[in-house]
Amino acid sequence: MNDGDGAQQRALRVAVLGCGVVGSQVVRLILEQAGDLAARVGRPVELAGVAVRRIDAPREIEVPDGLLTTDAAGLVAREDVDLVVEVIGGIEPARTLILSALEHGASVVSANKALLAEDGPTLFEMAAKAGRDIFYEAAVAGAIPILRPLSESLAGDRVTRVLGIVNGTTNYILDKMDTSGAGFAEALAEAQDLGYAEADPTADVEGFDAAAKAAILASLAFHSRVTAADVHREGISEVTAADIASAREMGCVVKLLAICELRTGLLGPDGTEDANGGEAVAVRVHPAMIPLAHPLASVRGAYNAVFVESDAAGELMFYGPGAGGAPTASAVMGDLVTAARNHVAGTRGSGESAYADRAVLPMGETRTRYHVAIDVDDRAGVLATVALAFAEHGVSIQTVRQEGRDDDAQLVVVSHWATDAQLSATVEHLRGLEIVREVTSVMRVEGGDE
Missing domain, CATH: 3.30.360.10 (Dihydrodipicolinate Reductase; domain 2)
Incomplete structure (x- = not known):
């Protein structure tokens, strides 16, 4: 992966896919911070090209002549491209372009949450096979390093x-x-x-x-x-x-x-x-x-x-x-510097860690609390009937209060911790009771220890 002693000062060339809200800011930062990037990476960093849908579309920044192209597939396959930044979003053509970039020897920085959440393993496996990096800090919470x-x-x-x-x-x-x-x-x-x-x-x-x-x-x-x-x-x-x-x-x-x-x-x-x-x-x-x-x-x-x-x-x-062009571009640039440093050093990041292979629980088995607002008939025995409905499904009541009288009578119940399936069954039970006019609100309550 190291380019050899004779090529240590060759500039690292970056292809950017997309020049919208985020992409334009990435291009701006690469151009404006060229000196700092070179110092941080240990090698000059320059743009190889910027792929867009339309060359003549209005943009927030002026891209230097000769860099704009509508041939994204050709750009990521170029031998002189070392790093690819993908900020076009969506599943396709982003997935195909990223896989091609990795296959042709470029490391990838992406902000594509939808693709990573749908088919991340395919991307990680290709990166490992190619011996390159894929970083995606910008995919979650914009500028926040999480x-x-x-x-x-x-x-x-x-x-x-x-x-x-x-x-x-x-x-x-x-x-x-x-x-x-x-x-x-x-x-x-x-x-x-x-x-x-x-x-x-x-x-x-x-x-x-x-x-x-x-x-x-x-x-x-x-x-x-x-x-x-x-x-x-x-x-x-x-x-x-x-x-x-x-x-x-x-x-x-x-x-x-x-x-x-x-x-x-x-x-x-x-x-x-x-x-x-x-x-x-x-x-x-x-x-x-x-x-x-x-x-x-x-x-x-x-x-x-x-x-x-x-x-x-x-x-x-x-x-x-958590969003916006400049904040998200900040996260992209952090990944770009890391990927560039790895390229210069001939190393790569740790890649995917999925060794635990834990199962994902169905929502019904998740434990939580509920806040339930119920419009009820204002008569004797209503509270007892509602409490019995909770008890029949194994749900303990933490608090209950009545608001209004007569036609405006409402009970507001907050449960203790129970499975979501128990709580959902309780709500359906309540909806079937003669004394219940309507279950007007159902919302989970978080915070605090179980």
């Missing part, structure tokens, strides 16, 4: 839980609902006006974006292959102003959380530890109430934060801008 701490800084520790706000759009919407009393539709419209939400916000508000990031976080934290399909996903489109108000009354705030947990002490059907030593991974994305005292509760606006719990280090918090 993937490398999980894979390197905490490599000698045992991570037990990762809890994160990893989508700035949804955090802005929920924060707006909390601070102004706005409904979901109103807060979403404002987020779109400010550029925090896309015209089609589905990937953000329905949790697809966060689910892909959760899969990547869980894979690194627990040394097991987790895909986006393994992640239980719920969005925030059903969160109401009443949910936000109820959370406030409980001393909580509502956040869309990516939750990755290492479950231990699990038993198989015969009552003994299962094949994975009684361990499995639980990964989910959904709105949840968290206490105001929790560090994630204070994350406001479009910011992101990831809270990590481990055996030796204890509790760690990573916070910062």
Whole structure:
């Protein structure tokens, strides 16, 4: 992999795939910081080309003459390309281009969360076969350094839980609902006006974006292959102003959380530890109430934060801008410098760590708590009937309160820890009761020890 003593000062050439919000900032930083990059890498770093869909499209920066090309496949296959930065997103053609780049001897830096969450193992296997690197810090939480701490800084520790706000759009919407009393539709419209939400916000508000990031976080934290399909996903489109108000009354705030947990002490059907030593991974994305005292509760606006719990280090918090051209480009450039240094030294990074091969628990086996708001008939015996419904499914009630009278009577119940399957069955039971007019809100409650 070393170019030999006679070629030590040959410039490392970088191909950039995409010149949109992030790609244009990567190009700018490579051009503006050429001197610093050369000093940090030990070799000059220069652009070999920038692949785009249209040469004449308007761009935030001026790309030097001769660098723009619409032939991405040809660019990544060039013999003089040492490093490829992929910031076009999506599954194809990104996957084909990355595999080709690795096959032709280039290391890759990617910000492609969707591809990594769907087919990361294929990319890692090709990188290992080619003896090259693939780095992807920018795929999760923008500028926040979280993937490398999980894979390197905490490599000698045992991570037990990762809890994160990893989508700035949804955090802005929920924060707006909390601070102004706005409904979901109103807060979403404002987020779109400010550029925090896309015209089609589905990937953000329905949790697809966060689910892909959760899969990547869980894979690194627990040394097991987790895909986006393994992640239980719920969005925030059903969160109401009443949910936000109820959370406030409980001393909580509502956040869309990516939750990755290492479950231990699990038993198989015969009552003994299962094949994975009684361990499995639980990964989910959904709105949840968290206490105001929790560090994630204070994350406001479009910011992101990831809270990590481990055996030796204890509790760690990573916070910062989770999106945007310049912040995300910062993460890309950090990976680019590392990949370039490895290229110069003739080494490569540690690659994928999936030795634990832990199973992913079905959502029904995940343990959590519920906040349930129930419109009920205001008559004697209602509370007892509701309590019996919880008891029949093995769910203990932590608190219960009644709000309103007569036609406005409502019970608000917060459960103790139970499996999601038990809690879901309880809610369905409640919906079938004669005394229940409607189960108006169901939301999980996170934070605190089980």
